[in-house]
Amino acid sequence: MVKDENVKIDMVGKNIELTAAIKQYIEEKIGRVYRYFDPILGVKVVVEKERQAREPVFDVEVTLDANGRLIRAEVEDPDLYAAIDKAADKLESNIKRFKEKLFDSRQGGKVEKTTTLNVGSLLGEEKVEEPLIERRKRFVVLPMSEEEAVLQMESLGHTFFVFMDPDTGNPKIVYKRKKRGYGVIEVLTE
Structure with a gap:
């Protein structure tokens, strides 16, 4: 090309x-x-x-x-x-x-989906000092399936990816779990 x-x-x-x-x-x-x-x-x-x-x-x-x-x-x-x-x-x-x-x-292949979320591991027990924000990014959140979001996350080499659920229009976050697999956080709007 x-x-x-x-x-x-x-x-x-x-x-x-x-x-x-x-x-x-x-x-x-x-x-x-x-x-x-x-x-x-x-x-x-x-x-x-x-x-x-x-x-x-x-x-x-x-x-x-x-x-x-x-x-x-x-x-x-x-x-x-x-x-x-x-x-x-x-x-x-x-x-x-x-x-x-x-x-x-x-073609019908499977990408592993994990829909459970361990909130305790995200919150942690330690007290953290005020974070230093070193970088800000802006991007358009596109509608895509969870499988496509996992592919996008992997191709970027990131541990999470924000996307839009094409059915509900709600933002979602797919993330890589520490042990194995992926998790999805769905943001609900009222």
Whole structure:
């Protein structure tokens, strides 16, 4: 598939200047994902050079928006170009895994569902000091099945995912349980 000229790869450098050569390398490596989805609404690449490390360490994070389905890969490496290569490979692997699971679920395959919630483990017994919020994100909550939400969560590498129940219109949260399986929290509105 040929890259859609309307879609660009947004690149952000943190503690590093992204030179023309680095940008071109990112476009070559990350641009391979265009053959997997149509349409791709956007690709964002964040390259960060860790400041605290004795040796330079580069963190490369790639987020792909494939028509509202987000797929993410993040890797660290002391070599910038190796980090970009690994991120591209990991993103392709995540895309393939996502598409296989999506295909399996549409063909009648099962994704394990867990609908119980252990509230005691979420609340805990310890007193916690005021949390420090380091990052805020905004995103559109899409209607999807619980199985699709699990696939989205796994493809992003997160431990939870917020989505909209297509039948009730209520927000739900799917999360990865500590021991195994998944849980679902349904938010009820009055």
